[in-house]
Amino acid sequence: MNLVIERLQFIYLLYISKSTSIIFVMSESFKLFRLQQIDSELDKSYARIKAIDQLLADDEKIRRSQLKLDRAKKEHFDAEKNLRLEEQKVKDQRIKIERSQAALYGGKVSNPKELQDLQQESESLKKYLSILEDQQLEAMLALDDAEAGYVEAAEAHATTKTQVADQKAELSEEKTELLQDIERQKNERNAASANIVPAELSIYEALRKQKKGIAVARVLDKTCGACGSTLSATIFSSAQVPTKITRCSTCGRILYAG
Numbered sequence: 001m002n003l004v005i006e007r008l009q010f011i012y013l014l015y016i017s018k019s020t021s022i023i024f025v026m027s028e029s030f031k032l033f034r035l036q037q038i039d040s041e042l043d044k045s046y047a048r049i050k051a052i053d054q055l056l057a058d059d060e061k062i063r064r065s066q067l068k069l070d071r072a073k074k075e076h077f078d079a080e081k082n083l084r085l086e087e088q089k090v091k092d093q094r095i096k097i098e099r100s101q102a103a104l105y106g107g108k109v110s111n112p113k114e115l116q117d118l119q120q121e122s123e124s125l126k127k128y129l130s131i132l133e134d135q136q137l138e139a140m141l142a143l144d145d146a147e148a149g150y151v152e153a154a155e156a157h158a159t160t161k162t163q164v165a166d167q168k169a170e171l172s173e174e175k176t177e178l179l180q181d182i183e184r185q186k187n188e189r190n191a192a193s194a195n196i197v198p199a200e201l202s203i204y205e206a207l208r209k210q211k212k213g214i215a216v217a218r219v220l221d222k223t224c225g226a227c228g229s230t231l232s233a234t235i236f237s238s239a240q241v242p243t244k245i246t247r248c249s250t251c252g253r254i255l256y257a258g
């Protein structure tokens with residue numbers, strides 16, 4: 001809507017000598033300014049598509065959460081393996097104690113010194129069993145922790161995957177809309193450039209390349225809206241003339257005094 005109003009504001013009325021007919025003529029700088037607006041919109045659309053494509057190709061979030069999940073899975077596997085080892089050690093120790101007890105009370109040994117040695121051995125085996133049982137308990141607790149960590153990592157990974165998929169779906173939708181915008185903007189561009197003199201169009205295109213995409217600068221409070229330099233009185237008044245193209249003496253851009 002603003003563009004329509006703007007367009008109307010800068011349509012100049014020229015009375016043909018007989019004043020029976022009126023023709024509407026847009027100022028030359030307005031035509032270029034309009035083209036600049038469309039090109040800037042196109043530049044913005046292309047830049048956003050480029051950013052979207054980069055975001056769509058970026059799988060860093062998923063990669064990181066997958067890495068965490070793999071690590072948690074490995075920790076769980078190791079904790080399970082460790083617990084099995086500790087359980088085996090306890091089992092083996094109990095067998096050793098049983099054998100020692102059998103020798104002690106089996107009646108085959110009657111020598112008091114040997115019986116005392118067997119008694120001592122049995123005591124130390126039992127002491128060590130208690131250490132092994134503690135280690136087994138620690139291994140069980142460690143497995144519990146590892147299991148909780150694994151479940152947490154799996155849930156976090158599933159959430160990340162969903163979030164990324166949702167985000168990518170939104171971005172794809174935005175890209176589709178941008179591509180439609182671009183088609184519309186291209187049509188507008190064709191229409192806008194059709195009535196610009198080829199020589200002026202060439203100057204415009206060359207300036208776009210040299211001046212980071214901005215070939216036309218709006219005159220704002222007697223200054224160039226692009227480079228900010230104050231315009232001389234001659235340039236300022238020349239920029240008001242609808243039939244000619246005036247350029248900023250500092251940056252060289254086409255001035256639009258609308």
Ligand SMILES: [Zn+2]
Binds near residue numbers: 227229252253
């Ligand atoms: Zn300038």
